Amino acid sequence: MNLNLTRQEFKSILPRFALVAVVLIIVGVMSFLSPVFMTSKNMTNIFRQISINGIIAVGMTFVILLGDIDLSVGAVVGVVSVFCGNLLEQGMNWFAVCLVALGVAVIFGIFNGTLVAYFNFQPFVATLATLTIGRGVALAYSDGRPYIITNPTFKAIGQGYLGKVPIPVVILLSVCVVGFVILNYTTFGRYFFAVGGNKNAARLSGVKTKRVEMSAYIISAICACIVGLILSARISSGQPNAGEGYELDAIAAVAIGGTSMNGGVGSLGGTLLGFIMIGLLSNSMNLLNINSFYQQIVKGCLIIIAVYVDMKSKGDKK
Amino acid sequence: MSDENYLLEAREICKTFSGVRVLDHAGLTVLPGEVHALMGENGAGKSTLMKIIMGIYTKDSGNVLMEGQEVDFKGPREALIAGISMIHQELSPIPEMTVAENIFLGREKKAVKGLPFMDRKAVNKSTKHLLDKYEVSDYIKPTMKMKTLNIAQVQMVEIIKAVSYDSKILIMDEPTSSLSDKESEVLFKIIANLRAQKVGIIYISHRMAEVFQISDRISVLRDGHFIGCVDTATASHQELINMMVGRELERGYPHNTAEKGDVVIELKDMCSEGVFEHVNLSVRAGEILGLAGLVGAGRSEVMQALVGYDKLDSGEIYLQGKRIEIHHPSDAIKHHIIIASEDRKELGLVFGRSIRENIALQNLSQVSAGSFLKKPLEKTLCKKYAKEMTIKMNNIEEDIGSLSGGNQQKAVLAKCLMSKPKVLIMDEPTRGIDVGAKSTIYNIMIELAKQGIAIIMISSELPELIGVADRILVMAGGKVMGELTDRAEFSQHTILSMAFGGVPNES
Numbered sequence: 001m002n003l004n005l006t007r008q009e010f011k012s013i014l015p016r017f018a019l020v021a022v023v024l025i026i027v028g029v030m031s032f033l034s035p036v037f038m039t040s041k042n043m044t045n046i047f048r049q050i051s052i053n054g055i056i057a058v059g060m061t062f063v064i065l066l067g068d069i070d071l072s073v074g075a076v077v078g079v080v081s082v083f084c085g086n087l088l089e090q091g092m093n094w095f096a097v098c099l100v101a102l103g104v105a106v107i108f109g110i111f112n113g114t115l116v117a118y119f120n121f122q123p124f125v126a127t128l129a130t131l132t133i134g135r136g137v138a139l140a141y142s143d144g145r146p147y148i149i150t151n152p153t154f155k156a157i158g159q160g161y162l163g164k165v166p167i168p169v170v171i172l173l174s175v176c177v178v179g180f181v182i183l184n185y186t187t188f189g190r191y192f193f194a195v196g197g198n199k200n201a202a203r204l205s206g207v208k209t210k211r212v213e214m215s216a217y218i219i220s221a222i223c224a225c226i227v228g229l230i231l232s233a234r235i236s237s238g239q240p241n242a243g244e245g246y247e248l249d250a251i252a253a254v255a256i257g258g259t260s261m262n263g264g265v266g267s268l269g270g271t272l273l274g275f276i277m278i279g280l281l282s283n284s285m286n287l288l289n290i291n292s293f294y295q296q297i298v299k300g301c302l303i304i305i306a307v308y309v310d311m312k313s314k315g316d317k318k
Numbered sequence: 319m320s321d322e323n324y325l326l327e328a329r330e331i332c333k334t335f336s337g338v339r340v341l342d343h344a345g346l347t348v349l350p351g352e353v354h355a356l357m358g359e360n361g362a363g364k365s366t367l368m369k370i371i372m373g374i375y376t377k378d379s380g381n382v383l384m385e386g387q388e389v390d391f392k393g394p395r396e397a398l399i400a401g402i403s404m405i406h407q408e409l410s411p412i413p414e415m416t417v418a419e420n421i422f423l424g425r426e427k428k429a430v431k432g433l434p435f436m437d438r439k440a441v442n443k444s445t446k447h448l449l450d451k452y453e454v455s456d457y458i459k460p461t462m463k464m465k466t467l468n469i470a471q472v473q474m475v476e477i478i479k480a481v482s483y484d485s486k487i488l489i490m491d492e493p494t495s496s497l498s499d500k501e502s503e504v505l506f507k508i509i510a511n512l513r514a515q516k517v518g519i520i521y522i523s524h525r526m527a528e529v530f531q532i533s534d535r536i537s538v539l540r541d542g543h544f545i546g547c548v549d550t551a552t553a554s555h556q557e558l559i560n561m562m563v564g565r566e567l568e569r570g571y572p573h574n575t576a577e578k579g580d581v582v583i584e585l586k587d588m589c590s591e592g593v594f595e596h597v598n599l600s601v602r603a604g605e606i607l608g609l610a611g612l613v614g615a616g617r618s619e620v621m622q623a624l625v626g627y628d629k630l631d632s633g634e635i636y637l638q639g640k641r642i643e644i645h646h647p648s649d650a651i652k653h654h655i656i657i658a659s660e661d662r663k664e665l666g667l668v669f670g671r672s673i674r675e676n677i678a679l680q681n682l683s684q685v686s687a688g689s690f691l692k693k694p695l696e697k698t699l700c701k702k703y704a705k706e707m708t709i710k711m712n713n714i715e716e717d718i719g720s721l722s723g724g725n726q727q728k729a730v731l732a733k734c735l736m737s738k739p740k741v742l743i744m745d746e747p748t749r750g751i752d753v754g755a756k757s758t759i760y761n762i763m764i765e766l767a768k769q770g771i772a773i774i775m776i777s778s779e780l781p782e783l784i785g786v787a788d789r790i791l792v793m794a795g796g797k798v799m800g801e802l803t804d805r806a807e808f809s810q811h812t813i814l815s816m817a818f819g820g821v822p823n824e825s
Contacts, residue, residue: 185690185691185693186686186689186690186691187682187683187686187689187690187691188689190675190678190679190682190691193668193671193675194668194671194675194679197668197669197670197671198664198667198668198669200664200665201664201665201666201667201668201679202668202679203627203646203647204622204625204627204647204657204659204665204666205647205651205679205680205733206646206647206648206650206651206652206680207648207679207680208646208648264668264670264671265670
């Protein structure tokens, strides 16, 4: 990017700067207020927490770029968790377990994609149904009880380190990089912006729009699967209720990051800032001993402010 | 004529948008019961002036007077109450509502005073009354849902909605751009009716013939300046064109001198139930085939089925003698059969994305290796095609929606050309664009024909078809009614009588 930005370009990156600025301000203020904040232990902690929401938010970005939504991700986390728990209990190899989990998640993605792309269900309704079915599957499969995970290699996915970096953070970074490359450097990624911006025009331009929609849900389900693996490994347990409400945190991160719910406009960089901000804020409030109930209120207000700033900057064209 | 007689007078209006002066001491006067045509190239400031009168934009300086009183509307609602309504170029009906609900939106009649229940019967009755009055009740019913109407019918409803406010002044921005000739006639009847009721009408149009047909006076804007106002009775085409472009413009249309080669594309027995049937046509290299017909004749539908956008029940497509199958627009693009759609907003462009992304969209295979984009190459190529089409822009990364209509159309063509078409389908290529951009587009068409491209041109402007096409096929009701192969026999009369059902010399 050159430095001679036009007014319009400047306007469009302004909210991104605002997000970066807010993130820096939080960091600055917190390092004053709390001696624990800037320690490497706390930073590691923050990023480990962020990785869960972050990975789902990356997948969610693909779906929301199309103007769609995927409410089923939390349920997919639950299903993956109980499958892993059970299969590991039965002594299956950890890698095989991961593959099975991936397969199950992809089936959920295909299910969503089929309903939306081929049967013209509204994404909200289709994935709400999948959410309900998925949670039901997780509870029925496990009979509502958790499995205990003892396999040390599997547990490392959630608890281990690569050098000094927790493995979930390594996975988060990899997911972000892969997502970024797909969206910005491949033809396939370009199609998401085109289909989200104008599905009919994209189709007339030769884009296989149904396939693009289908793959968005598969990508989202795969991200949910990865989170299911990390979460089960971290808590050493296959929980049927794992991942409850995760869809909403992910949608919040995407919205804060400036991706339009109408599709066509947005970026993974924005989503990245969105989930970092949410993570930083809840960690800060924890350190300051602010009751978690208030944290919810703050998060809600944050969404409104961020989206408002974003709308303002885009609405200038009128 | 003294000032007091003016129904509306705009004086010395100035307006600047982000440093660019779009109106420079521009003005306009309207008498009661007159049709005042407003002409000028795209970007001349016509729409801006209208929006200032309506209170959609605020003016920097100048005055607007209505019946001698200075007015300053804060928004279209106030203008409407004062008696000015406007029919926009871009229509905005609510698809799920009925015709009656749309017309009375915001002023529904209440079943019981004070309670929020609509008196459906009364609303339908008033609507029926209006539809009868303007003689369109044969094909528009008050209870029809807006989404079931075609563009022309929607436009009728919008016009009737506007006049139903008992406006003293009605502004029409390109009202006939999506109407067939017959439908335009209905519109002109409505206008005559309004004129008799002493309504002042401001009529923005690019169509010279209809301006001469219906207007009393014609004002011309150029680059935000008021150039002049002439009485229609004494004005000539050439005079007006000179006023608009400020220089001598060649009359007529460029002739396609390209050498005709072998048949490039041939369609046999194309059918789609309820839309079109048994359509046969073929086009040679270097040839421009014109498709004439009224709106709804099935011309665009055949072409959209050809490129795989709409479904095709039966029919065979031959490209350079070889049978090909097209199931999806991507197949058509692979075979270099490219369409520039009539509907830029719905089918042509992705608004909110950059000019570069829009031009590249159907040509990503040219600027990628495998799945990976070669971004610098993409930018270079898109810039090249944008330059070839003389798109006026600051930067190729600009939102495509920020371009003017004519430049958006050029962007659509840039995208098509980048696909290296063997067959180029141009659906209403000059709709809603100014005189200068039109002749650029004709010249481009002929340039492409010279390169051996087979061109199919759909147009509702007969003079344009007659002027540019080598051969004309007339469609009506989903069928091909006839073919005119000899340029000498091209005439509006023959084409129209075929388009109305193939009975020439009916009168």
